[in-house]
Amino acid sequence: MTHPDIFWFLPSSGDTRYLGTNDYGRTPTIPYLQEIAVRADRLGYDGLLIPTAAQCLDPWVVASSLIGITRNIKVLVALRTAIMTAPASARQAATLDQALEGRLLLNVVVGGDAAELAADGVHHGHDNRYAAADEFLTVWRRVLSGEEVSHDGRFTRVTQARNVHAPVQRPHPPLYFGGSSPAAHDLAAKHVDAYLTWGEPPEAVERKIGDVRARAEAEGRTVRFGIRFHAIVRETEAEAWAAADRLIAQVSDDDIARAMAAFSKMDSEGQRRMTALHGGRRDRLEIAPNIWAGVGLVRGGAGTALVGDPHTVRKRMQDYQDLGIDTFVLSGYPHLEEAQRFAELMFPLLGKAQVTETGTSRTGGANDGRR
Template identity: 60%
Template sequence: MSLNIFWFLPTHGDGRYLGTGKGARAVTHHYLKQIAQAADDLGYYGVLIPTGRSCEDAWVVASSLVPLTERLRFLVAIRPGIVSPTVGARMAGTLDRISNGRALINVVTGGDPEEQAGDGIWLDHDERYEVSDEFLRIWRSVLEGESVDFDGKHLQVKGAKTMFPPVQTPYPPLYFGGSSPRAVDLAAEQVDVYLTWGEPPAAVAEKIAAVRDKAQALGRTVKFGIRLHVIVRETSEAAWAAADELISHVTDDTIAKAQKSLGRYDSVGQQRMAALHGWRRDKLEVSPNLWAGVGLVRGGAGTALVGSPEEVAARIKEYADLGIESFIFSGYPHLEECYRLAELVFPLLPLAPQHSNGPVRVNLSGPFGEMVANDVPPAAVGEKADAPALKIAQG
């Protein structure tokens, strides 16, 4: 199976440590541009842009970075209940056109009742999924070129349509994650890629089977993806030391504040993330090379693959064997870890082909490195260091 590897744009903040302002980095457009362009050059399939009141707006960020990248896809959140399905369809179509077919849509129902109330949404968990279901029925039909009349429990439109089709047909692919029975139903009926947060492989296998079985019963096929952090170093020991360092400034008081804040969520996925660590520091490796330390202070995805390149690649392949095709990674700081994952792990993975053969390499001896003494190409892995210099004709 060919794998699609995504990176993450930290529009809610970044730094060298979690739970502290020490080593923090400002969310500037210049920094986000650096990360996006690095991911583009390194051959990542796309980037996920998060959504919520703690983040910069995903659509504005994506639109600003499209002209600064070449192949990179942008996985951007749509929020049923906050934007109308017709307007949302036009937004998706426009982003797909201006990016020449690089738009991907992440359907987010929301899991924080307090944040939902701040956005004017007064619906319980199941009602939000009802809205999402109605939203997607309208959204999909509009982008398929139909003029839509719809009279649902929550949404009603008459003559809904868009005049300009997207580049991708029938519409930009729909990604979606959720762990509740209502989420499984929605995924099976309407989305293209079902996403799970990084749980142990056995738990992920159960979720995949549930979605796949329901989709097959409806005559549909759904693809699968997973959202994880990553801490990869040249040795396992160095990777685990980096994991410990990442949370070295997290205090018990910070964990308590995070627990109180995340405890109000009605998201089943968030509850499952918290259950992995139980807010304790002493049992954070919840499966081989799967570390729950990020979730002590971070909402949403709370687990990381930790290890050497070979260990991380092995765990990725383990998830791939379950049917996972898309891997959405992040790591701290995001610029440096973006490079580490690509340089250390990409050569060990069966990656999906991109639009081009990859980044342009100036030194033809490749793959990377500085010329030795201004004359000798650096030795590649497995080559002798005293290999003769590559003669390059000048004209």
């Protein structure tokens, strides 16, 4: 069994034990996010995903707050092609990669909620956003490779753009990206290093991987693959499903109706696919063995979870690895405690060091992520 990379998630829009309308929540303060990051780093997670949205703290500032307090973990930061300029973004990336000593990864974000994009001054339609991202990434990659770039395109116009201070990782920090439309698959094939899919059933993921791989081969390139899931792992199957039920115990029908109305206004193909998995119905949440869509009843974006005991969840993860997945980007509510729980229960099955409840090696000594 090969050992995948395991990333965790920083909840920069807030954290909770219960989805939906409730009185419980944790404010996304920098100290709290730092606590999660330090815990994940010490436990031996391979990376951290820092999300982006109007309700999130700025991902670049959050990433900068981790420079002096993390040692090994990689940091996956949003690269917003629609609201940044390519040369300025290239300088930011080179600088942050230096500060993190070569631990920066970049998550290319092209779209999202149309209303949110409009609020940020972005009014391109779906396919035009991808055409603009193509130009952006063409310039961005060339600038970071050391070229002086002049480009006169539909969406990007720069004259003699260059980056003086190179990143640690050459020619640039790795690019990750997720998108389900044909335009998104074309962009992935042409530009990115790793394609991320949200957690759909294996047969759907297999089709997406096959399509992206074929398009990349036509470009003379290869692409790695990862998947984004929540994780609800407990010592027994019954405990895991009870925890899943508890997570949405306070979700009301009105909560679901509001979320479904909001999702219907988005032009994201990925969000459409996530919503179609459950259709807003509580009786359609196990969409494949041990794959649960309950999070997606009220949460946009990644809406599915791996649910079960450790050995069962490991088997489900292997199902995706067999399709070509080598990276799992995971999360759990609340993220601090669930990072610890997942490591305790799953790391021994994933080829990582075993940890105790205090994050120390079972053979003695701190498990600070050195492998």
